[in-house]
Amino acid sequence: QPKTPSKDDSEFRDYSHSEISRDVATIKNSVVMHLTATFLRTPASIDSAHAYLASAFSVRDRLLQRWNLTNEYHDKIGAKRVYYMSLEFLIGRTFDNALLALGLRQEYSKVLGDVGFCLEDIIDEERDAALGNGGLGRLAACYVDSMACSNYPGWGYGLRYKYGMFQQQILNGYQVEAPDCWLDSPNPWEFPRPDVTYPVKFYGHLVRDPHSEHRFKWESNVVYDAMAFDVPVPGYGTTNVGNIRLWSCKTNTLFDLNKFNSGDYQGATGGQVAAQILTDVLYPNDNTNDGKELRLRQEYLFCSATMQDILARFRKTNRPLSELPDLAAIQLNDTHPTLGVPELMRILIDDEGLSWDEAWDITTRTFAFTNHTILPEAMEKWPVPMLDKILPRHMGIIYDINLFFLQKVEKQFPGDRELLNKISIIEESNPQQVRMAFLACVGSHKVNGVAAIHSDIIKQTIFKDFVRIQGEDKFINKTNGVSPRRWMNECNPDMSDLITEVVGDRSWVNDLTKVKQLEGKLEDVNFRERWWAAKQKNKERLAEYILTTTGIKVSAHALFDIQVKRIHEYKRQLMNIFSVIYRYHLLKQMSPEQREQEVPRVVIFAGKAASGYWVAKQVIKLINSVAEVVNSDEEIGDVLKVVFIPDYSVTAAEVIIPASDISQHISTAGTEASGTSNMKFVLNGGIILGTVDGANIEIGEEIGEEQIFFFGCLAHEVEDFRHYLRFNQPKPDSALQTAFDMIQRNTFGDAQLFQPLIDAIMRGGDVYLLSVDFPSYIEAHKAVEEAYRNHDEWVTKSILSVARMAKFSSDRSIQEYAEEVWNIEPQPVLNCGL
Numbered sequence: 001q002p003k004t005p006s007k008d009d010s011e012f013r014d015y016s017h018s019e020i021s022r023d024v025a026t027i028k029n030s031v032v033m034h035l036t037a038t039f040l041r042t043p044a045s046i047d048s049a050h051a052y053l054a055s056a057f058s059v060r061d062r063l064l065q066r067w068n069l070t071n072e073y074h075d076k077i078g079a080k081r082v083y084y085m086s087l088e089f090l091i092g093r094t095f096d097n098a099l100l101a102l103g104l105r106q107e108y109s110k111v112l113g114d115v116g117f118c119l120e121d122i123i124d125e126e127r128d129a130a131l132g133n134g135g136l137g138r139l140a141a142c143y144v145d146s147m148a149c150s151n152y153p154g155w156g157y158g159l160r161y162k163y164g165m166f167q168q169q170i171l172n173g174y175q176v177e178a179p180d181c182w183l184d185s186p187n188p189w190e191f192p193r194p195d196v197t198y199p200v201k202f203y204g205h206l207v208r209d210p211h212s213e214h215r216f217k218w219e220s221n222v223v224y225d226a227m228a229f230d231v232p233v234p235g236y237g238t239t240n241v242g243n244i245r246l247w248s249c250k251t252n253t254l255f256d257l258n259k260f261n262s263g264d265y266q267g268a269t270g271g272q273v274a275a276q277i278l279t280d281v282l283y284p285n286d287n288t289n290d291g292k293e294l295r296l297r298q299e300y301l302f303c304s305a306t307m308q309d310i311l312a313r314f315r316k317t318n319r320p321l322s323e324l325p326d327l328a329a330i331q332l333n334d335t336h337p338t339l340g341v342p343e344l345m346r347i348l349i350d351d352e353g354l355s356w357d358e359a360w361d362i363t364t365r366t367f368a369f370t371n372h373t374i375l376p377e378a379m380e381k382w383p384v385p386m387l388d389k390i391l392p393r394h395m396g397i398i399y400d401i402n403l404f405f406l407q408k409v410e411k412q413f414p415g416d417r418e419l420l421n422k423i424s425i426i427e428e429s430n431p432q433q434v435r436m437a438f439l440a441c442v443g444s445h446k447v448n449g450v451a452a453i454h455s456d457i458i459k460q461t462i463f464k465d466f467v468r469i470q471g472e473d474k475f476i477n478k479t480n481g482v483s484p485r486r487w488m489n490e491c492n493p494d495m496s497d498l499i500t501e502v503v504g505d506r507s508w509v510n511d512l513t514k515v516k517q518l519e520g521k522l523e524d525v526n527f528r529e530r531w532w533a534a535k536q537k538n539k540e541r542l543a544e545y546i547l548t549t550t551g552i553k554v555s556a557h558a559l560f561d562i563q564v565k566r567i568h569e570y571k572r573q574l575m576n577i578f579s580v581i582y583r584y585h586l587l588k589q590m591s592p593e594q595r596e597q598e599v600p601r602v603v604i605f606a607g608k609a610a611s612g613y614w615v616a617k618q619v620i621k622l623i624n625s626v627a628e629v630v631n632s633d634e635e636i637g638d639v640l641k642v643v644f645i646p647d648y649s650v651t652a653a654e655v656i657i658p659a660s661d662i663s664q665h666i667s668t669a670g671t672e673a674s675g676t677s678n679m680k681f682v683l684n685g686g687i688i689l690g691t692v693d694g695a696n697i698e699i700g701e702e703i704g705e706e707q708i709f710f711f712g713c714l715a716h717e718v719e720d721f722r723h724y725l726r727f728n729q730p731k732p733d734s735a736l737q738t739a740f741d742m743i744q745r746n747t748f749g750d751a752q753l754f755q756p757l758i759d760a761i762m763r764g765g766d767v768y769l770l771s772v773d774f775p776s777y778i779e780a781h782k783a784v785e786e787a788y789r790n791h792d793e794w795v796t797k798s799i800l801s802v803a804r805m806a807k808f809s810s811d812r813s814i815q816e817y818a819e820e821v822w823n824i825e826p827q828p829v830l831n832c833g834l
């Protein structure tokens with residue numbers, strides 16, 4: 001047992017509450033200290049990698065000090081906290097973000113400059129924390145950022161994957177995956193907590209408690225340990241520092257002494273090797289569910305450790321368990337953390353001795369659930385036999401949750417057997433499956449979608465019967481948002497400076513409603529020129545990045561037309577590349593003089609395909625094949641360039657997004673729940689070419705429909721088109737037919753490679769309605785070109801759009817969650833020297 005001090009701690013407390021001095025000399029001192037004492041370098045043997053590490057560790061010292069203050073304060077005042085449970089946090093880099101948050105960028109620039117380093121180069125030494133796939137994971141990162149910046153007591157909980165999102169290389173036009181060994185060098189942005197470790201059981205058997213119908217003892221000797229790593233989340237311009245607690249797995253039978261003594265050294269640690277595999281890899285699927293057993297075990301490890309941790313913190317308050325919902329709100333980021341519901345029930349009933357009803361009341365008042373997709377292939381379901389084997393106690397609890405729920409419904413709607421079948425948490429398939437979305441819904445007091453249209457759709461589809469049973473009020477909308485810190489202030493310094501000039505200070509970074517003031521600058525010729533110069537500079541930065549990552553030289557004076565996101569059929573990168581092929585065809589028909597008159601365009605793609613997603617990978621190959629032909633066609637020159645930027649990441653996005661003229665968000669209506677990059681592009685002064693889908697709709701409402709190029713069929717028309725196409729051949733218009741013909745004539749290499757992509761449209765029912773939307777898509781492209789020719793009009797659109805983007809700050813989203821779902825208040829850290 002560690003001993004506690006025998007004297008009053010006030011002196012220590014005073015030191016810990018006074019901030020480390022912010023002057024350049026002190027910073028230099030601490031950087032050199034880390035360089036020598038943490039990394040065993042001398043100033044004579046310093047390189048940029050160690051300059052980064054030493055600087056980062058010195059920043060981390062400050063963050064950890066604030067981390068302590070924040071948590072000490074929130075504990076002291078008994079603040080209610082929100083816990084955002086997510087299997088993904090796509091954080092990206094932290095160094096620059098932290099420097100800006102602490103207001104120390106200039107100081108570090110000076111310190112590093114004094115030894116001949118440029119801060120930008122040092123920032124480039126950091127590897128992304130890529131613990132997520134795409135939108136869902138990046139949203140989680142924006143949300144913890146907003147919680148910290150808005151002073152909400154909130155923590156993220158997740159898994160510390162040893163290998164994050166794979167790195168994408170392009171070889172011969174194909175995607176090739178390489179492991180993301182991001183922890184190979186020291187990670188300054190995590191703090192290991194061996195003192196915060198919990199045992200997590202799997203398999204085993206149950207022994208019924210003779211005194212209680214609902215209580216069981218779960219016995220198993222397969223036990224892993226989940227150890228915490230804390231990742232501080234810097235709050236911009238506030239002392240508050242948030243936290244993401246990530247679990248890493250190891251066995252708790254660390255060392256088998258018997259094996260060791262018998263000379264089996266490898267076997268002695270064998271358990272540990274197997275255990276680590278649980279948190280070794282992030283599943284690289286976005287919007288699909290592949291139902292692997294290892295994934296289920298990851299999910300449970302995550303949920304169990306998180307629930308134990310939340311309860312451990314709660315117990316320190318000595319308040320009765322019935323008050324848990326007064327101190328903790330838990331948000332389920334999609335269904336992946338849903339086992340938290342039966343796990344909390346298990347602990348409350350089996351370990352704490354509460355009755356079923358008491359436990360259920362506490363659980364449902366604590367949890368809330370966000371749905372992020374309605375794609376059927378993404379819906380999480382677990383076979384009952386698998387769950388029963390790995391988590392026998394939880395399977396039993398899920399059965400009981402279902403039984404009591406169905407009994408209630410039966411009372412409400414007597415005799416409606418079909419209804420009971422439809423809403424049952426257990427699907428009567430062979431084998432039976434647990435429908436995790438239904439479990440999450442039944443176990444939560446609020447369920448939300450992520451954009452207005454999406455929240456409406458889920459009420460009319462997957463949760464239709466639940467709305468009838470549990471009432472309209474439970475189902476709400478919380479439109480997504482993005483962090484203005486990362487997605488403007490950090491990634492677009494020149495435009496940020498202009499906004500700061502107009503607002504008078506940088507307070508807009510934490511209050512995006514202030515960008516409205518830009519509207520007052522619409523007539524200011526000088527301002528408009530500087531606005532455009534900022535955009536132009538960002539385009540040059542991207543052109544440079546394209547050159548270094550692909551070797552392709554593009555003109556920064558062309559229209560930059562960008563589609564960057566995960567490669568998925570519903571997102572329709574295929575439609576985009578078909579339109580590029582058609583454009584290429586048109587250009588080839590023109591005389592050199594006619595081509596001169598065209599708006600030169602660079603079409604930019606980036607995004608990863610899930611490693612097992614063959615169609616998506618063929619789309620990447622097609623894009624690269626088209627790029628190769630078009631880019632080497634001397635007749636075409638700069639009038640059309642096609643680029644696939646490899647290894648899309650948060651850091652790449654920070655270069656790509658500020659440089660767009662047009663960005664494409666062209667999902668089949670009703671399929672993209674929200675989208676968040678659409679918000680980032682517009683916030684950075686780019687214009688959207690998009691379908692009437694997801695958050696595009698609300699963006700259009702906010703910025704005005706003249707500022708957005710909409711096309712395509714509407715969500716309510718999709719079913720009819722699909723129905724028609726199930727029984728009838730699609731009729732591609734002449735433009736789409738031209739694209740097919742060119743591919744089939746081997747213009748882009750072996751047509752056989754791409755025939756399946758065409759077949760999916762012509763023979764496979766064209767599920768994503770490319771043939772339906774293509775004509776209006778081509779028309780929209782023409783409209784974009786016309787508008788772009790009118791430079792003045794374009795600049796007006798750009799400024800107006802940014803000015804009207806306040807709604808899409810994640811600070812707004814988090815405030816809405818805080819008020820309507822979590823019932824928590826901002827708690828800025830007070831009474832300290834910081």
Ligand code: 8GP
Pocket residue numbers: 134135136137139285286287288289334372373378379450480672673674675676694
């Ligand atoms: C994504 C949605 O596709 C995207 O529209 C939205 O902006 C984002 O979530 C954040 O809300 N959904 C997913 O990535 C998703 O549902 N993934 C899991 C089901 C596997």
